[in-house]
Amino acid sequence: xxxxxxxxxxxxxxxxxxxxxxxxxxxxxxxxxxxxxxxxxxxxxxxxxxxxxxxxxxxxxxxxxxxxxxxxxxxxxxxxxxxxxxxxxxxxxxxxxxxxxxxxxxxxxxxxxxxxxxxxxxxxxxxxxxxxxxxxxxxxxxxxxxxxxxxxxxxxxxxxxxxxxxxxxxxxxxxxxxxxxxxxxxxxxxxxxxxxxxxxxxxxxxxxxxxxxxxxxxxxxxxxxxxxxxxxxxxxxxxxxxxxxxxxxxxxxxxxxxxxxxxxxxxxxxxxxxxxxxxxxxxxxxxxxxxxxxxxxxxxxxxxxxxxxxxxxxxxxxxxxxxxxxxxxxxxxxxxxxxxxxxxxxxxxxxxxxxxxxxxxxxxxxxxxxxxxxxxxxxxxxxxxxxxxxxxxxxxxxxxxxxxxxxxxxxxxxxxxxxxxxxxxxxxxxxxxxxxxxxxxxxxxxxxxxxxxxxxxxxxxxxxxxxxxxxxxxxxxxxxxxxxxxxxxxxxxxxxxxxxxxxxxxxxxxxxxxxxxxxxxxxxxxxxxxxxxxxxxxxxxxxxxxxxxxxxxxxxxxxxxxxxxxxxxxxxxxxxxxxxxxxxxxxxxxxxxxxxxxxxxxxxxxxxxxxxxxxxxxxxxxxxxxxxxxxxxxxxxxxxxxxxxxxxxxxxxxxxxxxxxxxxxxxxxxxxxxxxxxxxxxxxxxxxxxxxxxxx
Numbered sequence: 001x002x003x004x005x006x007x008x009x010x011x012x013x014x015x016x017x018x019x020x021x022x023x024x025x026x027x028x029x030x031x032x033x034x035x036x037x038x039x040x041x042x043x044x045x046x047x048x049x050x051x052x053x054x055x056x057x058x059x060x061x062x063x064x065x066x067x068x069x070x071x072x073x074x075x076x077x078x079x080x081x082x083x084x085x086x087x088x089x090x091x092x093x094x095x096x097x098x099x100x101x102x103x104x105x106x107x108x109x110x111x112x113x114x115x116x117x118x119x120x121x122x123x124x125x126x127x128x129x130x131x132x133x134x135x136x137x138x139x140x141x142x143x144x145x146x147x148x149x150x151x152x153x154x155x156x157x158x159x160x161x162x163x164x165x166x167x168x169x170x171x172x173x174x175x176x177x178x179x180x181x182x183x184x185x186x187x188x189x190x191x192x193x194x195x196x197x198x199x200x201x202x203x204x205x206x207x208x209x210x211x212x213x214x215x216x217x218x219x220x221x222x223x224x225x226x227x228x229x230x231x232x233x234x235x236x237x238x239x240x241x242x243x244x245x246x247x248x249x250x251x252x253x254x255x256x257x258x259x260x261x262x263x264x265x266x267x268x269x270x271x272x273x274x275x276x277x278x279x280x281x282x283x284x285x286x287x288x289x290x291x292x293x294x295x296x297x298x299x300x301x302x303x304x305x306x307x308x309x310x311x312x313x314x315x316x317x318x319x320x321x322x323x324x325x326x327x328x329x330x331x332x333x334x335x336x337x338x339x340x341x342x343x344x345x346x347x348x349x350x351x352x353x354x355x356x357x358x359x360x361x362x363x364x365x366x367x368x369x370x371x372x373x374x375x376x377x378x379x380x381x382x383x384x385x386x387x388x389x390x391x392x393x394x395x396x397x398x399x400x401x402x403x404x405x406x407x408x409x410x411x412x413x414x415x416x417x418x419x420x421x422x423x424x425x426x427x428x429x430x431x432x433x434x435x436x437x438x439x440x441x442x443x444x445x446x447x448x449x450x451x452x453x454x455x456x457x458x459x460x461x462x463x464x465x466x467x468x469x470x471x472x473x474x475x476x477x478x479x480x481x482x483x484x485x486x487x488x489x490x491x492x493x494x495x496x497x498x499x500x501x502x503x504x505x506x507x508x509x510x511x512x513x514x515x516x517x518x519x520x521x522x523x524x525x526x527x528x529x530x531x532x533x534x535x536x537x538x539x540x541x542x543x544x545x546x547x548x549x550x551x552x553x554x555x556x557x558x559x560x561x562x563x564x565x566x567x568x569x570x571x572x573x574x575x576x577x578x579x580x581x582x583x584x585x586x587x588x589x590x591x592x593x594x595x596x597x598x599x600x601x602x603x604x605x606x607x608x609x610x611x612x613x614x615x616x617x618x619x620x621x622x623x624x625x626x627x628x629x630x631x632x633x634x635x636x637x638x639x640x641x642x643x644x645x646x647x648x649x650x651x652x653x654x655x656x657x658x659x660x661x662x663x664x665x666x667x668x669x670x671x672x673x674x675x676x677x678x679x680x681x682x683x684x685x686x687x688x689x690x691x692x693x694x695x696x
Contacts, residue, residue: 009372010284010285010373010374012077013081013284013374013375014079014080014103015102015374016081016106016277016281017082017099017102017105017106017131018030018105019107019108019122019126020107020119021110021116021119021672024108024113024138024139025108025110025138028265029108029136032267033080033082033273034073035193037074037080038073038074071083072359075274075275076278078277080274081376083102083376099122099129099131100314100316101316101330101331102129103131103281103283103286104131104133104281104282105126105131105133105134106135106281107122107136109150110138111138111140111261112639112640113612114150114153114154115150115153115154119158123160127254132251132252132253132282134257134258134280135258135259136261136273137259137262138263139263139264139265140168140171140263140268141266141268142263143639143640144640145172146171146639147168151259154257154259162256162257162259163216163217163257164213165180165181165217166180166261166272167179167181167209167210169186169203169206175263176189176268178260178261178269179202179206179210180272181210181213182217182240182243182244184202185199186199186200186201186202186203187200189269193267194267194268195267197271218243220250221243221247221256224255225249225250228242248279248280252280252282252286258276258280260272284305284373284374289302290303290333290400292390292399292400292401293399293401294397294398295346303333303334303398304334304373305333305373306373307335307373309334310334311332311392311393311396312332312391312392312400313330313333313390314400315329315388316387316388317329317387318387326380326431327358327380328378328385328386329376329377330376332372332373332375332377333373333400334373335372335373335392335393336372337372338370339354339357339368339369341353342394343392343393344394344397345384345385345390346389346390346391346398346399347388347389347390347399348389352384354379355380355381357369357370357371357377359371405438406455407438407483407523407562408438408440408454408455408483409456409482409605409651410453410455410457410459410480410481410482410605410651411452411453411481412452412460412478413449413451413477414451414452414464414476414477414478416474421474424471424473425450427471429441429450432466436454438459439452439453440454453483457655482650482651483605484557484559484602484603485560485602485603486556486560486561487600487601488516488517488598488601489600491514492514493514493515493569493594494512494590494591495511495513495570496587496593498510498585498589500585502581507577508574508582509539509572509573509574509583509585510570510586511543511583511586512571512590513547513566513567513587513591513594514566514567515591515598516564516565517565518564519563521677522563524562524564525566526547526548526567527566527567528544528567529568530568534571534573535571535573538580539583540583542583543583543584543586543587546583547566550588551564554595555592556600556601556690557689559602561595562603562678563603566591601686602689603678603679603681604650604680605650605651605675606648606651607674607675608648608673608675608676609671609672610645610646610671611670611671612642612643612644612645612669612670613668613669614665614666615637615641617665617666618643618645621664621669624660624661625645628649628650628654629650629682630647630648630650630653631648632646650679651675658671
């Protein structure tokens with residue numbers, strides 16, 4: 001590791017994300033954090049459109065977060081880099097790429113609703129990246145708020161081990177403070193701005209609840225540490241310092257999840273969250289060294305959070321900034337990045353010049369001369385670098401694991417209004433595609449129409465609006481269409497013995513492929529079972545290229561292929577007649593033939609959904625979902641006479657559902673959807689898509 005001074009600096013850094021379901025209060029909580037840490041001098045409000053992190057016009061109009069925003073603040077001498085992420089499932093890529101580079105997370109829950117669908121999604125993503133978390137049960141002042149029920153929902157639906165480190169004082173409208181179970185003190189917020197919580201005597205009516213909760217907390221912490229457990233079993237009292245240290249280690253190892261509560265909008269409970277970020281979430285030094293790949297030797301390389309080591313930085317987001325052009329946000333994992341220096345983009349093998357180096361404060365920027373290991377910053381003016389790329393020292397090349405994004409499930413046609421718009425549209429779409437890995441642009445080869453694809457109706461709506469406002473392009477859009485796929489349902493062998501004449505010379509190659517269906521969630525797998533003695537490497541590469549190139553369109557309706565495993569099982573090289581081009585052609589023909597014989601089917605995206613509706617409307621809602629080919633998986637009572645209905649339904653049947661649900665529930669019903677999986681469409685739907693039944 002580097003110097004003691006550098007280690008001390010890194011111990012005082014926290015890279016965290018605020019993540020949650022839409023409307024749980026992430027942005028409001030972030031605004032309070034900025035106010036209490038002195039970064040702002042007035043509290044921004046989502047409803048009034050005055051927040052710091054929701055700086056895009058559309059975010060302020062819609063009252064939702066669309067782009068993850070990076071802000072830096074300071075608390076108790078610690079530097080906290082915060083990323084406020086979107087809650088809407090259509091912007092899941094923003095959450096995913098943020099989690100990839102964060103060390104810890106604050107997961108915000110609505111005290112009335114507890115765990116909601118997007119909460120589950122972000123929790124699973126955080127599990128995948130091994131991100132330690134603390135939980136903040138927000139909106140304790142709302143009617144129907146229940147801290148203990150929310151805690152149970154975290155335990156049951158997220159299969160986590162939550163440990164309450166606070167007990168609320170009051171509930172709903174009377175909520176005004178918390179009891180800190182580690183220091184056994186009561187904190188209440190009396191002033192309007194909530195700037196100075198007061199320590200008061202423990203309310204008598206809470207003595208029993210606090211005693212039980214304290215005992216549960218101590219037991220949970222002691223069970224994760226042998227030394228503490230021995231003291232606990234001997235009947236010794238564990239000090240606040242021991243409990244805090246034990247809880248920190250249990251949080252870092254993802255054994256426990258500390259849970260706090262408050263009401264951000266009423267300015268209550270936010271300062272203890274800041275304390276918990278400092279006390280329980282990791283510094284860059286607490287995170288295991290990140291693994292990379294040496295592109296030359298193929299060996300694994302470990303990079304530590306040490307500014308003295310060779311540079312390794314991962315770009316997790318690119319945005320078009322109206323003032324400094326394209327900005328690349330990056331996390332520096334090791335080494336030091338300096339302005340006016342040269343680095344290498346290792347995946348693309350291109351040299352990049354580091355111009356302006358910036359610390360971002362939402363859409364404001366502060367120049368920096370250098371950025372060390374453990375920091376998050378932005379760089380302007382990079383030519384070849386996009387999301388998922390690694391920047392490193394030329395002398396020590398390394399490639400960090402890139403970020404994988406889900407495939408789009410919906411598309412619309414888009415046309416420029418005028419000739420002038422035509423010229424601007426191409427550049428604008430390219431710019432948006434650079435920023436957003438889940439946004440795709442293509443031209444339909446049959447109709448010549450330009451097609452844009454994304455994660456949902458809101459996603460595409462926001463992007464079209466950005467074209468009009470930011471890029472000043474007039475466009476007309478078609479109706480949303482489902483992004484269907486094609487797959488196979490049985491294993492087949494396909495052989496092509498290819499012979500032709502080209503420029504008077506014979507061309508020949510024989511290829512035998514095995515095609516097989518893969519399991520759910522697997523998109524494509526390729527395997528070459530032949531040794532270089534049977535088929536030389538360059539000809540084997542031509543076969544693989546042909547198979548990969550053929551994935552873009554199936555044999556039923558030209559939809560992209562998914563879930564297909566291909567093995568190259570045999571081949572024949574004809575002396576003086578075989579070439580890479582001949583093997584490419586033979587493989588393409590064999591693959592096409594195999595597709596036709598493998599009982600191909602059309603797949604449709606199936607969405608996981610949750611509907612919250614009044615109890616009296618439940619029958620109508622379930623009937624409507626069944627008519628849309630939905631399956632109901634479960635129902636759970638909610639506060640205020642509401643029911644949560646969970647299930648799945650095909651995306652193609654769900655266009656306009658929000659409006660229909662509001663009509664059926666007198667405006668009280670709400671729904672959320674996220675992509676679950678692809679499944680074969682029923683025969684009648686397949687006939688409709690394909691324009692008639694397949695020949696028998």
